[in-house]
Amino acid sequence: MEIVWGQINKKFNGSVELYKRARELFPYGTQLFSRRPELYALGQAPIYFERAKHGHFWDVDGNEFIDTCMGIGPVTLGYCYEPIDAAAKAQIDKGVIGTVNNELEIQVADLMVEMVLCAEMIKFCKSGGGADAIAVRIARGYTGKDVVLFCGYHGWHDWYISANLKSESTLNEHLMPGISTKGVPSALVRTCIPFQYNNLDSLRDTLKRFEGKVACIIMEATRFKHPDEGYLEGVRQLADEHKCVLIFDEVVTGFRQALGGAQQYYGVTPDLATFGKGIANGYPLAAVAGKKEIMASQYDNFISSTYYSDTVSLAAGLATLNELKTKPVIETMKRTGKKITAGLQELIEKHKIKAGINGHSNHFVMAFDYGEQTNKVSTLFTQEMVARGVYCSGMFYICYTHTQQDVEKILAAADETFGILSKGIEQEQIDELLKAPVRQLGFKRLV
Numbered sequence: 263m264e265i266v267w268g269q270i271n272k273k274f275n276g277s278v279e280l281y282k283r284a285r286e287l288f289p290y291g292t293q294l295f296s297r298r299p300e301l302y303a304l305g306q307a308p309i310y311f312e313r314a315k316h317g318h319f320w321d322v323d324g325n326e327f328i329d330t331c332m333g334i335g336p337v338t339l340g341y342c343y344e345p346i347d348a349a350a351k352a353q354i355d356k357g358v359i360g361t362v363n364n365e366l367e368i369q370v371a372d373l374m375v376e377m378v379l380c381a382e383m384i385k386f387c388k389s390g391g392g393a394d395a396i397a398v399r400i401a402r403g404y405t406g407k408d409v410v411l412f413c414g415y416h417g418w419h420d421w422y423i424s425a426n427l428k429s430e431s432t433l434n435e436h437l438m439p440g441i442s443t444k445g446v447p448s449a450l451v452r453t454c455i456p457f458q459y460n461n462l463d464s465l466r467d468t469l470k471r472f473e474g475k476v477a478c479i480i481m482e483a484t485r486f487k488h489p490d491e492g493y494l495e496g497v498r499q500l501a502d503e504h505k506c507v508l509i510f511d512e513v514v515t516g517f518r519q520a521l522g523g524a525q526q527y528y529g530v531t532p533d534l535a536t537f538g539k540g541i542a543n544g545y546p547l548a549a550v551a552g553k554k555e556i557m558a559s560q561y562d563n564f565i566s567s568t569y570y571s572d573t574v575s576l577a578a579g580l581a582t583l584n585e586l587k588t589k590p591v592i593e594t595m596k597r598t599g600k601k602i603t604a605g606l607q608e609l610i611e612k613h614k615i616k617a618g619i620n621g622h623s624n625h626f627v628m629a630f631d632y633g634e635q636t637n638k639v640s641t642l643f644t645q646e647m648v649a650r651g652v653y654c655s656g657m658f659y660i661c662y663t664h665t666q667q668d669v670e671k672i673l674a675a676a677d678e679t680f681g682i683l684s685k686g687i688e689q690e691q692i693d694e695l696l697k698a699p700v701r702q703l704g705f706k707r708l709v
C-alpha cells in the first residue's frame with residue numbers, strides 16, 4: 263500500500279526516510295498497530311525515537327519531546343528509570359537465560375501473590391495478548407467448555423478475533439471497525455461472544471443463550487469509565503451461577519489503577535487476571551495470575567515457551583514491583599494526571615473547544631467532537647502539540663517521573679494549540695492549517 267504523505271516537515275527527515283524503508287520490510291511499517299504514524303500527524307511528527315529519559319524522548323533527528331503516551335502504556339516509572347535499568351544491567355552480567363531455572367521467577371511471583379488478590383499461582387509470558395490467550399486456554403481446559411464471553415480489547419489471537427466470524431462488526435465497539443477474520447479458522451464461529459459493559463442484562467441474556475457452554479467471562483474491569491455501582495459484583499455472581507471462570511484483563515489497570523489492580527480498587531476478585539503493561543516498566547514481561555485450583559489445570563494443558571522466563575525482564579519486574587511497593591508511585595501519577603486533566607478542562611472551556619476527557623487520573627483520553635471534522639481537528643491538535651515539543655495524540659499514560667515543569671509545558675502547548683484550533687474552526691480554515699494528511703482511525707473502546 264502506498265504511503266499518502268501531506269507536507270513533510272524537514273525536522274523529521276530522518277524519521278521519514280526510516281519509515282519509507284520500514285514500509286518495504288514490514289506490512290504497514292511497524293510491529294504495533296498503535297505505532298502507525300498514519301494514526302497521528304504523518305510527516306509533521308516523529309516516527310522513530312533514538313533515546314528517552316523519564317517523561318521525554320529524542321527522535322532520530324535530534325528533536326526533544328515530552329511524551330504523554332509512555333510507550334503506549336507500559337512505562338509507569340519513566341524511561342531509563344535508574345533502579346530498574348540498573349537491576350536489568352546487573353542481571354545481564356549474570357546471564358540472560360539459563361538451561362535450568364532462575365530464582366527470580368519465584369521472587370517476582372511471590373511479590374505478585376502478595377500484591378494481587380486473586381493471585382495464588384502465576385504463569386509468566388511476554389505480552390498482554392499472550393497472557394489473555396493463556397488465560398482463555400486455562401479456563402477452557404478447567405471447565406471443559408468452549409464459549410468465551412468478552413467485553414473490551416484482548417489482543418490479536420484467534421480465540422478473540424474469531425468474534426468477527428459471525429459478523430464483521432462484532433469487534434467494532436471493543437476494538438475497532440473493519441477487523442478481518444482472514445486466517446482465523448471458521449470452525450471457531452460462535453465461540454467468542456461479546457456483552458455490553460455496565461449492562462448486567464446483556465451478560466445475563468448471553469449466558470442464557472449459551473447455557474452450559476460458557477468456559478469464561480473475560481473483561482476489562484474498567485477502561486475509560488468506572489463500573490456502575492454493583493456491576494462488577496453482579497458479573498462475579500453471574501460467573502458463579504453459571505460455573506464459568508471470571509477473568510479480569512488487567513493489562514492496563516494492573517499496577518496502575520491500584521497496587522493490586524482494578525480488582526483491589528473495586529473490591530471484586532476474579533478467578534484469573536492477566537497483566538502486561540505495568541509489571542516491568544517497559545521490559546517485556548506479562549503474566550496470568552489466579553486461583554490455585556484453576557491455574558493447576560495447566561498440568562494437563564501444554565503452555566510453554568523458551569523466553570517466558572528470561573531473567574532480564576524478571577529482574578526489571580522485581581525492581582519495578584519493589585519500587586511500586588515502597589514509593590508513592592501510583593499516588594504521584596494520579597496527582598500529576600489530575601493537574602493535567604484539570605488544566606486541560608479549563609483550557610477547553612477558555613477556548614470553547616468541543617472536547618471531552620474520559621478515563622482515570624493516570625490514564626485518560628481527550629477526544630474532540632466535531633462530527634465529520636473530528637479527525638481533521640485531532641490531526642491538527644497533534645501537529646500543533648508536536649510543533650510545541652509535546653508528543654500527544656490525546657491519549658495520556660502518566661508516569662511517575664513526569665515533572666511539574668512537564669505539566670506546565672503540556673498545558674502551555676495545549677493553550678496555544680486550542681487557540682489555533684478555535685480560530686481555525688471559527689474561520690473554517692482547518693484544511694489550510696493542516697499540513698499532515700487526516701489521521702486514520704485507531705482503537706475504539708467503549709468500556
Ligand SMILES: Cc1ncc(COP(=O)(O)O)c(C=O)c1O
Nearest residue numbers: 389390391415416417511513538
Ligand atoms: C486491555 C488490553 N489487553 C490486552 C492488550 C494486548 O497487550 P499486548 O499489546 O502486550 O499484547 C492490550 C494492549 O493494549 C490491552 O490494552
